[in-house]
Amino acid sequence: MRRRSLTAAVTVLVLVPVVATLTGLIGVSGFMYTPQLAGFLVVCAVVAAVTVPAAMMLGRGIANDVMWLHEAHDAERAAEASRRELVTWISHDLRTPLAGIRAMSEALTDGVVSDPGDVAEYARRIRGETVRLSGMVDDLFQLSRITSGALTLTLAAVPLHEVVSEAVAVEAVAAARKGVRVEAARDCRWPVVRGSDPELARVVRNLLSNAIRHTPPAGSVVVAAGVSGDRGWLRVDDACGGIPDAELDRVFDVAFRGEGARTPGDGSHGGLGLAIARGLVTAHSGEIEARNHGPGCRFEVRLPLA
Template sequence: MIESGESFGQMLAHVWHILPLAVAFTLPVALVGGLVLYWLRRGSLTTTLTVLVLIPVLATLTGVLAISGFMFTPALMTMLLVCLLVALVTVPAAVLLGRVIARRSVWEREARERERAGEAARRDLVAWISHDLRSPLAGIRAMAEALADGIVSEKDEVADYASRINGETARLSAMVNDLFELSRITAGALRLTMSAVPLQDVVSDALAAQTVVANQKKVRVLADADVWPVVTGSDPELARIVRNLVSNAIRHTPPDGTVAIRVGVEGEEALLSVDDGCGGIPEDELDRVFDVAFRGTQARTPDRSGSAGGGLGLAIAKGLVEAHRGRIHVHNHGDGCRFEVRLPLAAS
């Protein structure tokens, strides 16, 4: 028992003897590692975790070498081999873990950004639609009360009021349809019946539907094509895309202006462009053109016709184009802007 006590005491004395030496050599390694981590604080998570794993391994290795007096004994070689094996196991694990955590962090950050963007879009949509619904509802109510109270009794006046009520009701119906279509797109509930669709028929039907509005605004609508391609898509939704783009172009083109539709083929895609005379869009607003309820600022020609929608037409067009695996883009061109839609061609 005494010998054991003496051996234990000798061991404690030896530990206290080598402890300052171990601390003196390992502490600088830890400090340097801390500085490297601070320098890498804005770097990749994988690199940070790798350095974090290497710091204790290198500190341990340095401390062992210092205590041994750099005498390469079998015990020291065994310790070095253990440190090497630890590094070989922990470094790849740190790299894999860093990549997994980084991917998860990026996914969570993107999910939060999408959620914030979606919430902001919903707030904007509610604000815009609430404002736009108020005007036609107030007009309908006022005209209905005038008819009910007998304020308007002449046959021609009654017919005029009835026509106005019908027009305001049509506006409300169109806004509700836009909301329903947009909700289907954003909820992923849109189901397309894909087939080979001649783009010439789609453009012709869309232009026929906008002829009355264009004539009322005295806007010329021209269509031209190098070749009329056949695309893969759903006929009603493709017509909705072209109709929304042409309607938007007519709305923002001043009287005696021109809306030009041009169709062609580029590579494996059909290209449809719609040019208007809106006066151009500020560069800082080009990325927001397809946002829900975005209508632009004073740079675009104001619409006093009372035909403006709820600012959903371009958002719907973008959603429908992407549902067709196509692309839509806008840029300033000439005295207005150009909307370009690219759709996949149908198989021969």
């Protein structure tokens, strides 16, 4: 409707002076047909035949520009809302470890805790909170590089089996602490994809960390890979119990963790892991998707083969 209104307005705007001039000349001629009036009618018809299509094209162009500006404005408002949400969530997650570090350091400074065993325990907790804060800052830096377009990739042939083996070894400690089993599916055809080894390792680690965090004790996380056409794929299956359909499309949004996932000290680094994974996969000209599968969720990555 907006496009039609603008097109009609521009067309009328062009026709008004032509019709006004024609009406004035007819009035001056006393509403009598003369050769001069006939010639002027021909000229007006030619002018109208040229200007009306031009006005319609101009109106459509203006309408398209206006609609593009509206869409850009809506996208800008959505981005601003996302930034505000990110700042709010990160501020919340930063306050929790900082408050713990401050309380424990004050207890050590004031001599409230003096037993060597308690001092060592406080030091261990402070170190854990510091590592968590460092991870959050690292995630924010990586996300800023992705969103600003400053991420540069050095592409090469990357065997996914090696990347997955290293990621499983790193995440095995967290999995064992929670009682979750992490394993690779048997009879996999591990592809060699074109990508950047450090960034792909981060994608796999983020997916494994997310799967371990949401899988209950005694559950399992299974990693599988294969080839489909000119793409290699990697799947991470967990036992989280599934994601509500209303939230399934938002799992890759910045700072989104669902209503039931905001528990203090869950080590989720502000809910940026999946958003970073999507950004890195997209930078590799790949795709990533999430869907419910079996007892949990399946996160699948597809990348170009080397």
